[in-house]
Amino acid sequence: MTVLIDLILLAMLVITAFRIIYIKDLFSVVMLFGIYSFLCAALFVTLDAVDVAFTEASVGAGISTVLMLSTIAITGRKEKLSLHSHTFATLIVLLTGGALIYGTFDMPLFGLADNPVHEHVAPRYIETSPTEIGLPNMVTSVLASYRGFDTFGETVVVFAAAIGVFSLLGVRGKPTELLAQEQGLTQHKVLRVVAKISIPLIILFALYVQFHGDFGPGGGFQAGVIAAAAFILYALTFSLRKAVGVVSPRFVKYLAPVGVLLYASVGLVSMLNGANFLDYNVLAADPVDGQHYGIIIIELGVGITVFSVMLGIFYAFAGQVEKANVQ
Amino acid sequence: MSALDYLSAALLLLGFIFSLSGAIGLFRFPDFFTRIHASSVTDSSGAVCIILGLALQTNFDLVTVKLLFILFFLLLTGPTGSHALAKSARHGGLLTIPECQEKAKDGVS
Numbered sequence: 001m002t003v004l005i006d007l008i009l010l011a012m013l014v015i016t017a018f019r020i021i022y023i024k025d026l027f028s029v030v031m032l033f034g035i036y037s038f039l040c041a042a043l044f045v046t047l048d049a050v051d052v053a054f055t056e057a058s059v060g061a062g063i064s065t066v067l068m069l070s071t072i073a074i075t076g077r078k079e080k081l082s083l084h085s086h087t088f089a090t091l092i093v094l095l096t097g098g099a100l101i102y103g104t105f106d107m108p109l110f111g112l113a114d115n116p117v118h119e120h121v122a123p124r125y126i127e128t129s130p131t132e133i134g135l136p137n138m139v140t141s142v143l144a145s146y147r148g149f150d151t152f153g154e155t156v157v158v159f160a161a162a163i164g165v166f167s168l169l170g171v172r173g174k175p176t177e178l179l180a181q182e183q184g185l186t187q188h189k190v191l192r193v194v195a196k197i198s199i200p201l202i203i204l205f206a207l208y209v210q211f212h213g214d215f216g217p218g219g220g221f222q223a224g225v226i227a228a229a230a231f232i233l234y235a236l237t238f239s240l241r242k243a244v245g246v247v248s249p250r251f252v253k254y255l256a257p258v259g260v261l262l263y264a265s266v267g268l269v270s271m272l273n274g275a276n277f278l279d280y281n282v283l284a285a286d287p288v289d290g291q292h293y294g295i296i297i298i299e300l301g302v303g304i305t306v307f308s309v310m311l312g313i314f315y316a317f318a319g320q321v322e323k324a325n326v327q
Numbered sequence: 328m329s330a331l332d333y334l335s336a337a338l339l340l341l342g343f344i345f346s347l348s349g350a351i352g353l354f355r356f357p358d359f360f361t362r363i364h365a366s367s368v369t370d371s372s373g374a375v376c377i378i379l380g381l382a383l384q385t386n387f388d389l390v391t392v393k394l395l396f397i398l399f400f401l402l403l404t405g406p407t408g409s410h411a412l413a414k415s416a417r418h419g420g421l422l423t424i425p426e427c428q429e430k431a432k433d434g435v436s
Contacts, residue, residue: 198400
């Protein structure tokens with residue numbers, strides 16, 4: 001049964017990928033990318049990787065769709081016709097694809113118990129993390145404690161992306177006078193009422209995902225994206241000006257490094273206590289308690305950074321759209 | 328199998344039929360408005376049936392409550408999405424088939 005579901009999902013994935021290649025209308029392409037991400041999320045669920053599925057659904061299908069749509073609003077929705085021939089590119093793609101498929105023949109069979117991935121560090125995590133860290137959700141233990149340094153790197157990468165976008169597009173501190181006219185979907189009364197009902201629920205759900213990440217699927221990355229989605233929904237239905245009034249771009253700009261610094265400061269505190277960087281055992285008298293404190297704080301740092309970066313990038317893109325509309 | 332299992336199976340089957348008819352309608356109906364009608368109505372009713380059918384399979388604990396939350400959210404967002412889509416199409420000047428025919432007739436005479 002699982003094989004059948006896997007096959008159907010993979011077939012749909014391939015069909016979607018081919019549609020993405022051949023469709024010239026970029027709006028449809030963005031929608032298909034969203035579908036592609038949801039199919040990936042469904043595949044991750046069948047592999048029992050709910051945390052990854054959660055991230056894929058919220059980041060891949062949610063936020064990146066919105067960001068790509070706001071890019072299309074600036075650039076136009078038709079793909080440019082390319083006049084030169086594709087022979088060389090096709091050749092390279094075929095060669096690379098062939099090499100990759102040839103490489104899969106050397107890979108171990110899917111799901112075998114003695115695969116290398118199951119024999120390296122995974123048994124140690126599974127055996128000792130209940131006593132060493134004691135969190136019900138082992139994914140969070142691995143992500144935030146054993147692999148805390150990698151997660152720190154990911155958070156810094158997210159922050160670096162924000163720096164890149166801000167330095168290219170710029171985030172204005174306050175909306176210009178040109179944007180004074182009322183915008184947003186004034187025609188859509190139903191949409192506005194439903195958005196008003198659902199925005200508090202979305203923020204509540206984001207907080208639940210943030211602080212329940214130790215016990216169930218979820219954590220800082222997903223929570224930050226969901227919280228940012230609530231504010232983006234507000235900006236889309238009620239106008240950018242009102243959203244900027246609630247959370248100003250300047251605030252977002254200062255909030256983005258706060259999360260990274262919070263994460264790093266946990267590492268520094270553990271160093272001051274005489275342990276290695278990001279070794280949470282020394283944060284409290286009991287090592288297990290110390291692990292819990294450390295994980296909660298660094299997840300909060302991740303959540304803050306991801307939230308502000310996502311919202312900041314949306315502000316930067318939407319600001320460009322409004323500027324283009326005014327001119 | 329208990330009575331609840333039968334009821335749940337019936338609900339799941341009903342939801343499946345609803346979803347399938349919605350998908351068929353999406354492909355077979357002639358224009359945008361009839362298509363969105365087919366997909367939105369059957370989506371909502373299919374979601375209600377499937378989630379109630381799933382809820383009957385739980386032990387009536389936190390999972391049931393979560394499923395009901397999902398149902399509430401789907402009932403809130405699904406029809407809203409369809410409404411917004413149809414209204415935007417209308418706003419953008421898309422006409423129904425009878426209106427198109429009338430316009431064509433006016434153009435001829």
